[in-house]
Amino acid sequence: MGEKQMLMIPGPTPVPEKVLLAMAKHPIGHRSADFSNIIAQVNKGLKWLHQTNNEILTLASSGTGAMEAGIINFLSPGDKVLVGDNGKFGERWGKLCQAFGLDTEIIKAEWGQPLDPEVFREKLTADTNKKIKAVIITHSETSTGVLNPLEAINKAVKDHGEALIIVDAVTSLGATNVPVDQWGLDVVASGSQKGYMIPPGLGFVAVSEKAWKAYETAKLPRFYFDLGKYKKANAKDSTPFTPAINLYFALNTALELMQEEGLENIFARHQRLTKVTREGIKALGLKLYAPDQYASNAITAVATSPLNAEDLRGYIRKTYDIVLAGGQDHLKGQIFRIGHLGFSCEREMLTVLAVLKESLATLQA
């Protein structure tokens, strides 16, 4: 039954058949009028999804490439930045900033717990010389299923007045309300294999006017990820370098499907899936790794102690061909993660809960 796999990880997420077939079309020339039309449509859809009039740049890269572009275009070596770190992707932000020689202050919270907005506010309030150039956080922490309090942290950033807010929205965009213009988010990075419902290979960066001002004086070296080049090309419905054409075909179709469903409905569906999953997990007597009030709408992490989470994952994979995600780094064996992001529905949540019930009974027998 190897052909009937069910993918329930936080990325790649399930891809609608219509999207797969759009992607399988023969490539067309990327400098043609037909492709320019696709770029124009995609850009319109991206702005809709981000609830913004800001420019959104599409890169041939993974989400990490979009994160890198979100840093190197707006900062200079030695710039002071605050980085939130309460999981693997927050940790990645820190490493990325350090690789580019930024004066990086890491603000930690325990894995499984949210970042504390008050710690950010304290640092920002104390920064009367306006040395802090950016506050950089992960919205939905994919490694733990925690949704960080972006709105509250961003308020502290806005009160500071100078610093940019730079956000990894990789598993929040398309699952959770991320009103870019309303909140004034300066740089929002995301990747295609998540809420977008298409395979990996595209990265996205939404950039505010304030961030474009920072771009003018930012001194970190850049070429492939130079967003100014993408902005200039975007104005002509083009790209500075060869785009990942077939992923654009897929994206165009996926954005159409998303617009048919509507943003409010998409968010409501993800909330329902999260609720069903979390209540089901509690009913099974398992422990939710993230607290209810900071639960990501994209992913639910579940602690299995004393059972080894990898044993449970392996059994479910072998017996039912459902792929769940494991814990990362020190959480390997301690938790498993259920993806309910993108093209996911209630039926699948009931399926995975039924399978978990049977599997726990068997493994604990």
Added chain:
Amino acid sequence: MGEKQMLMIPGPTPVPEKVLLAMAKHPIGHRSADFSNIIAQVNKGLKWLHQTNNEILTLASSGTGAMEAGIINFLSPGDKVLVGDNGKFGERWGKLCQAFGLDTEIIKAEWGQPLDPEVFREKLTADTNKKIKAVIITHSETSTGVLNPLEAINKAVKDHGEALIIVDAVTSLGATNVPVDQWGLDVVASGSQKGYMIPPGLGFVAVSEKAWKAYETAKLPRFYFDLGKYKKANAKDSTPFTPAINLYFALNTALELMQEEGLENIFARHQRLTKVTREGIKALGLKLYAPDQYASNAITAVATSPLNAEDLRGYIRKTYDIVLAGGQDHLKGQIFRIGHLGFSCEREMLTVLAVLKESLATLQA
């Protein structure tokens, strides 16, 4: 007849149906054993195609991303480099090196003419203090259809003894013999939408032992394109960041097709296509833009004066739905370019020649 387009540009190149269908499969988890097997097979195929035992790193990026990775991993700010520039892609190498603060000496030749190995030899011989850290050239210059004398330039580099040879093989690999180990090419960058016969979105960098030594002391900042991370992951048949999964499906199938055909047969086919095209163009009374002895096997550029090349291209596109490439930058209107790279056959060359004959007769009537 919009659905019967014939794509004859130097990238994206034609994609076999089998490859499109492989790409349309539903993504699988990139941390699964099944995907590790695909990475292992792909890496084997890439080594075969590059005729090398060197590590080859696959990036989610366009070819320009691979070029950037080929620079920032092996050089430090202020390093002296020689860059060959006889077309748009040589020019791009120069801009890329300058963007990263390298001490960049551009060695020019006219567009349509090859780089002169003697100029490189002279500079390298005079460099007794071994200040030159790298010689950077484009093998097949896509903008003009010129195949640069890589082997001769590389000999001068080898006689220098210290400098790395860094090559853009984007439209030579898979069309022309590029024996990486035999020639001792240190860094070879390429992109998926060319000889590989798959859509754009993957970049490749082959790295020699000598280049890995340079990596250890190279100081340009890097994160997403840090090839050391890719090497470490490759050893476990993995990737440091989410790979473009469906393009790997396509690549795996395309590399199988290429291995079935055999390297010698692939090169011979491209040579035949080049010969047929060039002889046909001469017979039509048009002027070949690149000299016979430096003709790229991937692309033939044709001068149309006094006819405007864009008028000819437009007529052919409209009347026959064949997409030819135009001239880039100052060559726009002066030349058009016929791609015969990758999944191309004699029938298509005879088609385009027949169409050209009719079109010229009509437009010159």
